[in-house]
Amino acid sequence: MSGWMGGSELAALRALLDRHVVGHDEAKAALLLGLVCREHVYLEGPPGSAKTRMAEIAARGSELDFFFYQMHRDTRLAELVGDVVLERRPLAASPGDPEPRGERIHQKIEPGGLLLAQVCVLDDISRAPGEALNVLLRILNERKFGDAPIPLLSAIATSNPMRDEYYNEPLDPANMDRFGIQLSVGSLVGSSEPELARSLLDRFVDGEVEEQPVLEPVCDRGLFDRLFARLGKVPVPEPVRQALLQFLHVLVRDYDCNETNALLTDRSFLVKSVKLLRGSALMAGREAVEAGDLDVLRWMTTFRVPAEVHAQVPEILERVKEKYR
């Protein structure tokens, strides 16, 4: 994905991320793509791999209202969206009851937290009881609470790898599908690039990277509004459309992805994918989608197809791109 952010307005934000977080190029790009396309991002990785830090830096660096919530085993919706209040009002008169003596008691939610944020981090989402997530994820999907729209651009959920932790439960498929972009993040220590871990160590020891950085905004919050306004107009040329369809066809026909083992939903792969392709083009500073933008699809398949198929997605994409070049 060379050329990303070259000359685009996002370069400053990316530089800010690079200044405070070592490595994780892919996750940084995916986060920014999520903000540009207004898609939610799911990051899975071991503790301490800068997942939350990246999200917070991206938000603060662009003056977006940020909300962080640590999910836990007993998480309830009310903790995320504000306070539950009981409202009582004297009952209004009605034709049958000209002088009512009584009151109307109504349970409602005073908006807070998630409902007012533009970027939110839902930390350790797998710790929350699966059932509790339904409502939350519905809010994320519709970007509405009740009838009121919410200002949220992107929710970033983080999770530890799905091992056999005692309280972890895998997200159920419908919930997983709400996160357009999904990727796993590794730790630098023990990665195939030991020099990154070394660099992290050096920069911390030398004080170049602070643990709690004071962040100055590097762009204004209007940036994402401007980008989003342009997003829908970015042309998607015919060969790219064909390549996308061919890619999906190959997954189903040659790699046996079906409704039981994969989550190849129409909504994600025919509608959201178009947004991501366009976002990828915008981030590269281009005015039209190109075959190279199809690489973003590998951030969609991470947890939507079986792991062994996902491992082959880059290869499949190469073949498809070759065919429709």
Added chain:
Amino acid sequence: MEATAVADALESAIVGQAQARLGLLLALVAREHVYLEGPPGCGKSLLAETLARAATAKPVFVQFHRDTRSAELLGESVLLARPAAGGQRLSRELLPGALLEAEVAVLDDLSRAPGEAIGVLLPILGERRTAGLALPLETAIATAAPRGAESYGDPLEPTQLDRFAIQVRLSGAVSSDRAEEARQILERAVRTRAAEAAAAGSGLPLSAAERRALQARAAALELPASIRSALLRLAARLREASPEGEALITDRGFGIQAPRILRAHALLRGADRVAEPDLAAVGVMLACRVPESVRAALPELIDESISAPDSAQGAVPGEGADRVSGEGGAGVTTPGASVAADRIDAPIERVASRSPDTDLTSAEVAPLLEAIEGRLERGSAERGDDPGGTPRRYRRMRRLEEVFDADPIEAVQFVDGELPGMPHSYARERPSRGGTLAVLRDVSASMEGRLSRWAGEVVDGIVRTAARRRMRIGYCEFNHHAERFTADGRFFHRRYRKLRSLARSRRSEGRTNYEAPLRLALDEFRRGVGDNRHVVLLTDGVPVLGDPVVSRERREARRLGVRIHTVFLGLGECPQVLDQLSRETDGVRFRGVPAAGGRLRVQARVERSADR
């Protein structure tokens, strides 16, 4: 015709899904309810919302979720205080909510609703009245994820689904590899701007008066006797073609709902009376009423029902059906019937996953699995409340923070000090997804041949049963010493596939020792957390090494709350210690006994002495 406007609106909103679109139109005209089932992201909600917007002035949209309260469906409760002799009288009344005033209701994600909400909802749908009040509701459209998919609500039962005359199952274009449809959806996604998407379907192509006129015309269409007879024969054929107990062919469905749907179909066709082609409309009723294979055979079943010898006019439905089945037997495709023969004894999933190298029918293991599953169930019931769980019922509030879950009116009275005692609040429980199970399998020298195969079969079945509940499982083989099989260094894990391959192990050597494997399992349990703990001990022999009565382990199992289920495969007398183990820890006791054809049959062990 006015209905075409609605059809156009649906077609412009969604690509493909013709059956669902037809079903929705028919529902609107026939004033019936619709149940749309399909995977995420295939357009269920979009279709439902489009119909509601396109066809009515009074829609309501209910998004079901785990915490949907009956109050959200019915309306708000109000507390009325009226002066009465010597004080005031408090009473509670209902301010009717949107659902009670709507003509078309979209019930999104109904499968996520808690049982309580469904209990309130279904009578409303069925009777179209509540608390003596007639409702304007014409059509409710429910959407749901496929049953069996991981969902956290209480699954709807078939009998509940019967309220939904029209039932259609949808699938995604991508995952079903429908290339042309996928192409069109993509084209639309590229074209459609967010603003246009919001505007789509906001018009009202069909006025309320036009809608009512359509409904009245449909209801007045002639339904000739020949079609009535054919419909009843079709109902009978559908029932015959389905395996015993798997068809939901009710009087309501075929006596009341189907005629309305046929009339609506005739009207939409532009016909002035119901005729044979309208029988095809029964197809939109079948998603959850008959197995898929039977639904696929519908055209043939309709042909048979139409062409049946004319016993029809005025015949008793039962007679007609008998005759058809008597004469139509040969050469008729009834895929369901052949399935039925296989299924009589063994549930399909057990048949499907039977390993090829076994000479046992899995049905023989079934009683054991069912008994163990029953205990797993019991374990989960004991698990009790969980603040993050699903609301199940009301009980008295126990902790102050539960006030958020309390009945609002009682909560207010409580705060005012007017409530004697505590308000009622939801009891939340979690379905058991968890728990731990250790499988201890005897591989001593005597466990060879069919005993070993059979033990493998039992292990395999147990793993599958436990996997459905997402239990963590530990697997240990023992003879004179116990060997633990770990994944990532853990004894208890969820690598079900790996566990099932271990079940195929065929080794048999050494002598039997009960103490070692129980010791090992209990040590693991002691280190871990959580309740719902089980051990299944599979053995064929008496312990010749270690403590033969495992007194320390029995004590420890009781202390740790571990249930020990014992399965004795030997032919001799079952060691008393196995009975003791199970009895003391509330486990199940089974033994394998020889059966015809060199097979083994599993049956509950009965107490030999009355010394309980």
